[in-house]
Amino acid sequence: MVVGDISTGTDVLVIGAGPGGYVGAIRAGQLGLDVTLVEKDAYGGTCLNYGCIPSKAMITASDLAYDANNAEEMGIYTKLDVNYGEMVEWKDGVVSQLTGGVEKLCKANGVSLMEGRAEFADDKSVRVVHGGEGQGSETVEFEHAIVSTGSRPIEIPGFEFDGEHILSSRQALALDDVPESIVIVGAGYIGMELAGVFAKLGSDVTVVEMLDSVLPGYEDDLARPVKKKADELGIDFHFGQAAKEWEGSGRGITVVTEDEDGDVSEFGAEKALVAVGRQPVSDTLELENAGIETDEKGFIQTDDRARTEQEHIFAIGDVAGEPMLAHKASKEGQVAAEVIAGEPSALDYQAMPAAVFTDPEIGTVGLTEEEAESQGFEPVVGKFPFQASGRALTTGHAEGFVRIVADEPSGFALGAQIVGPEASELIAELGLAIEMGATLEDLAATIHTHPTLSEAVMECAENALGHAIHTLNR
Numbered sequence: 373m374v375v376g377d378i379s380t381g382t383d384v385l386v387i388g389a390g391p392g393g394y395v396g397a398i399r400a401g402q403l404g405l406d407v408t409l410v411e412k413d414a415y416g417g418t419c420l421n422y423g424c425i426p427s428k429a430m431i432t433a434s435d436l437a438y439d440a441n442n443a444e445e446m447g448i449y450t451k452l453d454v455n456y457g458e459m460v461e462w463k464d465g466v467v468s469q470l471t472g473g474v475e476k477l478c479k480a481n482g483v484s485l486m487e488g489r490a491e492f493a494d495d496k497s498v499r500v501v502h503g504g505e506g507q508g509s510e511t512v513e514f515e516h517a518i519v520s521t522g523s524r525p526i527e528i529p530g531f532e533f534d535g536e537h538i539l540s541s542r543q544a545l546a547l548d549d550v551p552e553s554i555v556i557v558g559a560g561y562i563g564m565e566l567a568g569v570f571a572k573l574g575s576d577v578t579v580v581e582m583l584d585s586v587l588p589g590y591e592d593d594l595a596r597p598v599k600k601k602a603d604e605l606g607i608d609f610h611f612g613q614a615a616k617e618w619e620g621s622g623r624g625i626t627v628v629t630e631d632e633d634g635d636v637s638e639f640g641a642e643k644a645l646v647a648v649g650r651q652p653v654s655d656t657l658e659l660e661n662a663g664i665e666t667d668e669k670g671f672i673q674t675d676d677r678a679r680t681e682q683e684h685i686f687a688i689g690d691v692a693g694e695p696m697l698a699h700k701a702s703k704e705g706q707v708a709a710e711v712i713a714g715e716p717s718a719l720d721y722q723a724m725p726a727a728v729f730t731d732p733e734i735g736t737v738g739l740t741e742e743e744a745e746s747q748g749f750e751p752v753v754g755k756f757p758f759q760a761s762g763r764a765l766t767t768g769h770a771e772g773f774v775r776i777v778a779d780e781p782s783g784f785a786l787g788a789q790i791v792g793p794e795a796s797e798l799i800a801e802l803g804l805a806i807e808m809g810a811t812l813e814d815l816a817a818t819i820h821t822h823p824t825l826s827e828a829v830m831e832c833a834e835n836a837l838g839h840a841i842h843t844l845n846r
C-alpha cells in the first residue's frame with residue numbers, strides 16, 4: 373500500500389457505471405449485498421452519456437425536422453429552421469435527467485458510489501485512483517468483483533480523434549453546429565445512424581466503406597431499404613474504399629482512400645467521422661494482477677454465468693464480448709449479481725433483440741432462415757410488407773416488412789427480422805414470443821388492435837401458416 377492510502381472493503385465491487393455496471397450494482401443491492409460502484413468518468417457510461425441516448429435524441433429531433441419539411445403530400449408546408457445549439461441543449465437535458473436518475477437509483481438501493489479509476493492490485497483488491505491533482509488513491513478489498521469497463525471507439529492509423537477535424541461518434545454528437553459537409557468512414561450502424569442525422573439537418577454527407585454494402589452483418593434485404601432511403605437523402609456512398617490518411621485543405625480536410633487494386637480516391641469535407649467499430653476497455657485494468665487473460669481482441673472470456681477464469685470475478689457488457697449492446701450489458705449485470713447472491717441464474721441469448729435506428733429502422737431477434745436451417749430446423753417463413761398495413765400508410769412510412777422464421781413441424785417461432793417503421797419497438801413482441809415458446813398459431817390467434825403497426829406481426833404469422841387475409845399466401 374502507498375503511504376497515504378486508505379483501505380476499505382466490500383462484498384461486491386463493480387468497476388464501471390454503464391448500463392452493465394450500474395444495473396448489476398442495483399440488482400446486487402436489491403439482493404442485500406454490500407456493493408461499491410467505481411466510475412472514473414460519468415454515471416450511465418457510454419450508453420447514457422455518449423451513445424444510445426444522445427444518438428437517439430438527435431435522430432428523433434432530425435426526423436421531426438425532416439418529416440415536417442417533407443410533408444407536402446399530407447398538405448403540410450413548412451420551411452426547415454433548425455437551431456442546432458438548442459437541439460443539442462435539449463439532448464444534453466435528456467442525458468442529464470437520466471444520469472441523475474442513475475445516481476439516485478444506486479443510492480436508493482444501498483450502492484456506495486466511488487469516483488476514480490480502478491485497477492487490480494491482485495485477485496482480491498483494486499486500487500482506485502481518484503481524479504485530479506493530489507486526490508490520492510485508495511485500496512478496496514472485495515469478495516466478488518464485476519468488471520464492466522465497456523468499450524471505446526477504434527482509431528484507424530493516421531486518423532487520431534482530435535475533435536476538430538477527425539471526430540469519434542462522441543465528438544460528433546457534441547458539435548456546436550451542423551457541419552456543412554462530412555465524410556463518414558464506416559457504414560456500420562453508428563455511421564449509418566449519424567449519416568441520417570446530418571443529412572436530415574442539411575449536411576452534405578459522404579460515406580466511405582471498406583466492404584461492399586451498408587450495415588455489414590445484416591441480411592441484404594434488411595439493409596436495402598436503408599440504403600435506398602439514404603440515397604434519397606442524397607448521401608453519397610463509396611464502397612470498397614479503405615481510409616488511408618487525411619490532410620488539411622483550406623478550412624476543411626481531404627480523406628484519402630484506397631481500393632483493393634491500390635487505386636486512390638480523395639473526398640473533401642469540413643470534418644470526418646470515423647465509425648469503424650469499438651474495442652473493449654480491458655488494457656487499463658492491470659487484469660494480469662488478478663490472473664485474468666483476455667483474448668486476442670482484448671475481450672474478457674466468461675462462462676454462461678458471466679464468471680471469468682477467476683470464479684469470484686465476473687465480466688459483463690462490451691468488455692465481455694459481442695454483441696456490444698446496452699441491453700446485453702444490463703442482462704449480464706443482473707445475472708452476475710444474482711449468481712453472486714447464490715441464485716440459480718444463467719445467461720440465455722436466444723431471444724436477444726438488436727435494433728438499428730436508421731431510416732427505416734431494423735429490428736432482429738433469434739435466428740435467420742439460414743441460421744435455422746444450419747441448426748437442423750425445417751424453417752417456414754412468413755412475410756408481411758408494410759405497404760399492406762393500413763396504419764403504416766397513415767403514418768407516411770410504409771417501407772419495409774416483417775418476417776418471421778418458425779420451425780415448420782412444431783410451429784415454434786425461432787426468429788424475426790423487421791425493417792420499417794418502429795421496427796425497434798415491434799421486435800419486442802417477437803422476442804417475447806420466442807422467450808415464451810410461442811408458435812405461429814399463438815401469434816396468429818392473438819387479437820391485435822386495429823389499426824396498428826403490430827397487426828403486421830399477426831398478419832405475418834398468418835402468412836407463414838398459409839392463411840393471410842391482407843396479403844397473397846405463399
Ligand SMILES: Cc1cc2nc3c(=O)[nH]c(=O)nc-3n(C[C@H](O)[C@H](O)[C@H](O)COP(=O)(O)OP(=O)(O)OC[C@H]3O[C@@H](n4cnc5c(N)ncnc54)[C@H](O)[C@@H]3O)c2cc1C
Nearest residue numbers: 388390392412417418419423424490522689690696697698
Ligand atoms: C453512438 C453510439 C450509439 C449506440 N447506440 C446503441 C443503441 O441504440 N442500443 C444499444 O443497445 N447499444 C448502443 N450502443 C452501444 C452501447 O452504448 C454499449 O453497448 C453499452 O454502453 C455497453 O455498456 P457497458 O456497461 O458494457 O459499458 P459502458 O457503457 O461503456 O460503460 C463502461 C463504464 O466504465 C467506466 N470505466 C472504464 N474503465 C474504468 C476503470 N478502470 N475504473 C472505473 N471506471 C471505468 C467508463 O468510464 C464507463 O462509464 C451505442 C454506442 C454508441 C457509441
